[in-house]
Amino acid sequence: MIARALAPTLLEELQHSNKIIILYGSRQVGKTTLINDLIQKLNYKTLKVNADSGEDLSVLSSRSPEALKRFIGEADLLFIDEAQRITDIGINLKIIHDTMPEKRVIVTGSSSLDLANRISEPLTGRTWTYTLFPISFREWLEHNQISSxxxxxxxxxxxxxxxxxxxxxxxxxxxxxxxxxxxxxxxxxxxxxxxxxxxxxxxxxxxxxxxxxxxxxxxxxxxxxxxxxxxxxxxxxxxxxxxxxxxxxxxxxxxxxxxxxxxxxxxxxxxxxxxxxxxxxxxxxxxxxxxxxxxxxxxxxxxxxxxxxxxxxxxxxxxxxxxxxxxxxxxxxxxxxxxxxxxxxxxxxxxxxxxxxxxxxxxxxxxxxxxxxxxxxx
Known part of the structure; x- marks a missing residue:
């Protein structure tokens, strides 16, 4: 696995901040692989949701604090992949953040097109936003141990x-x-x-x-x-x-x-x-x-x-x-x-x-x- 330059920053945020992390990047760029690697290092009890699969989306669109609490349960970390597929995702993330501030949440999206519009207003002041790009030249050099x-x-x-x-x-x-x-x-x-x-x-x-x-x-x-x-x-x-x-x-x-x-x-x-x-x-x-x-x-x-x-x-x-x-x-x-x-x-x-x-x-x-x-x- 090629180590990603963004990994230490995300790891630090997941350990020491309760803000929701938004990770953008195109499909196939390695977002899911990166987050899964971080989850293994953190050893948090994690609930993973892939919005592309179509499952569990109704709860994450419910706007119900009680339903969201039951859904997340004892998980320490909620990971939602391709969140742009979920209706009212911004409002529901706001509810999760405000009613369960001890939970860590990381959300990925392969398009800033729709996801940003859905989360920008409800989540004002509640997020850190990052972008994962294709492998950088520096990452490639370090992976191949090339310094000169x-x-x-x-x-x-x-x-x-x-x-x-x-x-x-x-x-x-x-x-x-x-x-x-x-x-x-x-x-x-x-x-x-x-x-x-x-x-x-x-x-x-x-x-x-x-x-x-x-x-x-x-x-x-x-x-x-x-x-x-x-x-x-x-x-x-x-x-x-x-x-x-x-x-x-x-x-x-x-x-x-x-x-x-x-x-x-x-x-x-x-x-x-x-x-x-x-x-x-x-x-x-x-x-x-x-x-x-x-x-x-x-x-x-x-x-x-x-x-x-x-x-x-x-x-x-x-x-x-x-x-x-x-x-x-x-x-x-x-x-x-x-x-x-x-x-x-x-x-x-x-x-x-x-x-x-x-x-x-x-x-x-x-x-x-x-x-x-x-x-x-x-």
Whole structure:
């Protein structure tokens, strides 16, 4: 089992806090495995509920303190898996927290889409919320006991097949590709389709394909709407659903109101590159790919996102572009500091954008991240 960076934090909360723990993350990312491992370490008497199975859901929707007390009984810990399936889950968790404060409760959801809406108001001040991502590069390195001398071939493998736990542990390219295609077909859109009330699922699939080809580029909502023959609001809604379903995420442009800076369009990145490559059915080796620069950029930004989340660091994140062509791939604003990063898979093709960035923001820091500097960044 690959040790997860979030485990110590969750273990600490379950031992010393009575707040309800909400753990988000896409399907197959390892949420249930992680929680079951923590349960074994804690040795609490535990009641497990899988909301996907359809059992016991009526009690957890009952709004009855007496029924909930009878249901939980002598259990010290209540674990509800895929809680977005349960009607009125927020109200019932509030009742459990307020009437049985000695009980520990942990809830998982594979979509923040519906669960967050159901629990945000009833559980104000009663929760700690975390997100579990596909295996981080740091977790992978520690599992393989690699502290230096990174093998570029292994890094390329993560950029091609992603870092879902099973994609990492399966042997052979064919099995990895087979798994990712199964993941794409069976799980990728499951909660988005179920909870988003999507009328045209084929348009959602086409949109994801278009976004996969535009990964790391400017995304025009108007052009996407024209290509798919739907309106702008539909495109915006679908992208929002895909973001809340942990398929992809957006990065906005950084600006402090300089007229030459571009901020109106977003860039799109995928939480997992294996999923992205499955969407476009391209698992060609890195040295043969025209999109290797975009893959490297997406890999680093997604890994940085994991690192910030697991270390409880809160940053504003952007890209930076000007109408004259100057650009910074990734900008991070945190703790009063402004940091600009460029990402280059091939250092020989490095084009220094430091001068225009420094001229615009002389107080900022700057760094170029190549495979040799990857450990400094993530």
């Amino acid at each position: 001398g990174l093998n570029i071939a292994k890094l390329e493998g993560l950029m091609l097949f992603g870092s879902y736990p099973e994609a990492i542990t399966l042997e052979g390219t064919q099995r990895k590709v087979q798994y990712l295609n199964e993941l794409k077909q069976a799980y990728l859109y499951k909660d988005v389709l179920a909870l988003g009330n999507i009328r045209y699922p084929e348009k959602l699939n086409q949109l994801v394909q278009l976004l996969a080809y535009q990964m790391g580029q400017f995304v025009s909502i108007q052009e996407l709407a024209k290509s798919l023959k739907v309106n702008r609001d539909t495109i915006n809604n679908y992208i929002d659903l895909l973001e809340k379903g942990f398929v992809l995420f957006r990065l906005g442009g950084f600006s402090r109101n300089l007229r030459k800076e571009m901020t109106k369009m977003n860039k799109i990145y995928f939480y997992d590159l294996g999923v992205r490559n499955a969407v476009i059915n391209d698992f060609s080796p890195i040295h043969l790919r025209k999109d290797k620069g975009s893959l490297w950029e997406n890999f680093l930004i997604a890994e940085r996102k994991k690192h910030l989340s697991y270390t409880l660091q809160f940053a504003n994140t952007y890209f930076w572009n000007t109408h004259t062509g100057a650009e910074i791939d990734y900008v991070e604003e945190m703790g009063g500091y402004l940091n600009g990063f460029e990402f280059k898979w091939n250092p020989k093709k490095y084009r220094n954008s430091y001068a225009p960035w420094q001229n615009a923001y002389p107080e900022s820091r700057y760094q170029c991240i190549t495979p040799e500097q990857v450990l400094d960044f993530i």
